[in-house]
Amino acid sequence: MHLTLGSLFDGIGVFPLASQRNSITPLWASEIEKAPIRITKRQFPNMIHLGDLTKLHGGDIPPVDIVTFGSPCQNLSTIGNREGLAGKKSNLFYEAIRIIEEMRETTNGKYPTLAIWENVMGAFSSNDRMDFKAVLESFVQTKVPVPPSRQWANAGMVRGRNVDVCWRVLDSQYWGVPQRRRRIFLAADFRDFRAREILFDTKGMQSHIETCNQNRLPTTQDNRSLITETGRQLLLYPFQERRMRTYAKEKNAKGFISSFGQPTDPFPTLLAGTVDTFAYWQEGLETEGLVRKLTPLECERIMGLPENWTKYGFDNQLISDSARYKALGNSIVVPCAEFILSNVAKVYVKGESHG
Template sequence: LAGAKSSLFYQAFRIIQEMRDATDNLYPAIAVWENVMGAFSTNDRMDFRAVLSAFSDTEVPMPPSGRWGNAGMVRGGTPDVCWRLMDAQYWAGSRRLARRQRIFVVADFGGRRAADILFKPRPMLPLPPPCGEGGRTAAEGDRTASFETGRQIPVTHPFQCFRMRGAAKRQEETAFRNSFGLPTDPFPTLLASDVTPFAFWYEGDPKGGCIRFLTETESERLMGLPEGWTKYGADGMEIRPLQRYKALGNAIALPCADYIMAGIYEVLADRAGKEE
């Protein structure tokens, strides 16, 4: 956590501490920290240790293996701290979401409920309502309706651009072909700095296909967001496509956020019910 940008974390944590001091340790009751998977390994894996130590208000030792697990907890004091690596592609239900691995740390300042928030199985929240001119939702995993109405079945091959560039640089033909992906593969992580291309055609007509980029609406769907979510700014003005791509590349996948917020609501509502 060295460098100018790291001050954002410490400033955020300072705000949490000042809020708790000002409210006699009532608020915030729970804090959530989210970051990329690489936070496990930066600065010889010491950065993530610093995050856990800051939240748990204790010196957290490195694990015996020298590596952070994809899930874990810091127990024994206050706050109660748990972390978990979540990949959006597995939280999509019937939808197709992009691969997006993110670390979530939950700190419970009022009890030992972090594990209930982050590890408890709970049902997926319902899909966003239909939107757009066709009135269709973003979840089109069932082919039955397409067959019944005679519509063509789209086929997509998402390109793994990082693998593709590496294979091209090393002139590895097999690895380059493998980077073209399969129809069952998840879309690679959406980036703020790049737009992912993919091969597209209709089933039975591969020669009529093309290589194209995701539209802004398709990118929103891959993040689990309602269509048009990034179309307008707070001032009501339409946002340029490039800025929408950047926003989506920096966004949190909605199903993962839904799961965590549902857990927070559940434990806070349970506490409120017991206090009545």
């Protein structure tokens, strides 16, 4: 069985990249930002670009086995405006659900087999915990109660009449990249009710994953290799900038010092609006150390991407650094997407499906 994938809110093509590495064909993508489209047209020359998903009908586009979508998080993030799913950006979640439902109706329930959704941790708490309830209910088409504790667990499962839904929080610092990035991943299985095996397979890819890309950093503790100078043992201290600003405002000296981190600490979550800063020096030569921001190449590394993935567009023209930083900060960490799609391939391609 050969699987196909469609990527909504595609960004710079992380789900298509992870699908290719697991012999799943990315057929099409929907994105409206110019720089990410230029990047993915270069990286996936055979992938169809559909444009604005609000203008699409799920029954009119090529049916696929898997629909992936990391819908906009600006209204859900704890550093955003917290308008929740009712916000102008995050409300686009329902457009993705509409497209999935239209595709299923047109294909008599055959496509898609799976939907995979990714979003920020703020989705658990926005709108007084009701937004994540609405997300689950959109998939299962029935009422889902808020937990008595009023706190959504970091992993869970609900089942509707025709769908099996699981969610799980993955933190990229435990998946082979030196970045602290906690994200919710949700899998909805419309066919075999095996979402649990897709998200919770303990025999699948772990933090020391192997891929064809030898430039990826294998563990958090190797983050000093971000510095490309050779022949010197460098100590690298990523700043926790949000914490630093808070403690500085409070005139909390101890807290301010703690925000400098330790050499083995992961970088803070890469954001679209800021660029992480770090200090580094040779052991014993602290006074000769430097402070600087991550380069776009280094941001690619801490997202688990191949080097220079975002450097050029399909026209061989350079992508601006500001556009690269924004695209990378909005992206998904590759090893997490690969873990999920490797399990999809194992369940649905390699003869393990019940279907």
